[in-house]
Amino acid sequence: MMFQNLRDSNSSESQVSEFILMGFPGIHSWQHWLSLPLALLYLLALLANMMIVTVIYQESALHQPMYYFLSILALVDIGLATTIMPKILAIFWFNAKSISLPECFAQMYAIHCFVAMESGIFVCMAIDRYVAICRPLQYPSIVTESFVVKATVIMALRNCLAPMSVPVLAAQRHYCSRNSIEHCLCSNLGVTSLSCDDRRINSINQLIIAWAVMGSDLGLIICSYAWILRSVLKLNSSEAASKALSTCTSHLILILFFYTVIVVLSVTHSAGMKIPLIPVLLNVLHNVIPPALNPMVYALKNKELRQSLYKVLGLDVKHN
Template sequence: MFQGFRDSNSSMFQVSEFILMGFPGIYSWQHWLSLPLALIYPLALSANILILIIIKQEAALHQPMYHFLGILAVVDMGMATNIMPKILAILWFNAKAISLPECFLHMYVIHFFMFMESGLFVCMAIDRYVAICRPLHYPSIITDSFVVKATVFMALRNSLSTIPVPVLAAQRHYCSKNQIEHCLCSTLGVTSLSCDDRRINSVYQLSLAWTLMGSDLGLIIVSYALILHSVLRLNSAEAASKALSTCTSHLILILFFYTILVVLSITHSASKTVPLIPVLLNVLENIIPPALNPMVYAFKNTELRQSLYKVLQLDFKNN
């Protein structure tokens, strides 16, 4: 239902709320998607909480590498929790209405956590670069203080650079339609409803993505190129294999994270003909990494896996 009010500063009629329609093209049976999503969400939360418990309890994991992993777990939980309650409310209770301030806040948090995840991958790549390429300097460079400073820098960078996204969206006039063909307050979905010029929104959105994500991905590529160059110079095949094994889990997560982003960017151009695909990818980008990240690290990282077995065995004995 269209709801709105007359803007006192103009003759335009301003909507008072948006309606998140859900997944385009499958409205009649989209509630069935709640089944896998309702399973993935608690799985993501429990897996990341378990990672935090293990890192806290095991003294052997009190290292910068695992501190970054713990921060990533917190970001993943925030990313999933920001979107899943609203999506499940839409699918289960048809609670599609969302106020404009709530929608703009939702938009801000989505961008913040997405850029935060990207920034943490950069920090973890730098950690692996120093550990493998400059092992003698690792204890003096990658310290607890470095972890704190890097995390604070990324948080400030992402929070400040993301502020214009909802601010610019809030300055648009929404006067004709209020139904968003999405289950999230995506920037493109919201601003496409505006009745005035939205080019500045698109330009800033594109510039922000290229500046932050592009620079992050560039630093990651450079870090791993230097790591590969250093590993290939090792005389021992065993040492080279051990060095690369410490990066395997990180590389898997990076490839998955940025691959979805690239595919999402490409499919936006086809959103008019197949609107479901970018919406579904947008949701998966926010829920799959939080569920996947702790599992990949638990299976691919020997120290973390051994600590997991140790903690679980202690719990079983206590029970």
């Protein structure tokens, strides 16, 4: 409703009532072949994350802060993938390329919210690992169920409010001629590039939000793992050090992929006119690959979670 009102306020100066999502630029004639791997990734993301949530819910042994954060991450991953994949598959399978302005701005907002929320949950998980490894005796009194609830509420409020200005500013632009977007989803800069007026405020606003949210999150994560590494190096037992580091390996892999793609997206967007397919493809994959990989990496790296998964599935596995 908010986006509809903003659009209506400019209706007298706008000739555009909908956008056309063209898909992957430069490969329109055969892009439908990409629907199969993308659909499989989406299905994997849904099933794997639902399984993670189910296992953590059913197994009382997993009712611990670390697994609570993991279940929240799984729910966020489901939301992130679902925000874009149904529309992308509809484009490829049914040629449903049109999207109304309010729907486009709503998708833009949802994408920013879920990406920021995932970043926030990574911060919570990094703090959880820091306290567990660097302050093990204080862990039960610091990282409690109350801590999980408070951290989740704070992150949800921050990540719902911070991106609000992105679709609001986009909705205030005047779209008076072009409406074809060379993209599979409603990205802020892709949509506002069609506006007939100055869009510099949109670019500046997105840059500020990215640094304020993603930059601060990444800084906290780096600090947490720097302290973890420092504590691990002080351990006299190499076995204990190896075990401590192994608990963080999967987390680091996912974090590196998540933030590396964001950096690459930021860099390649400036070269969009030369290699438009790369930023568009990365943008889509960034919203579907982490949701598909997160549960698998955690299940493979965490013995307790893996054994609980076998138990829920009714598999009689006696080994690791």
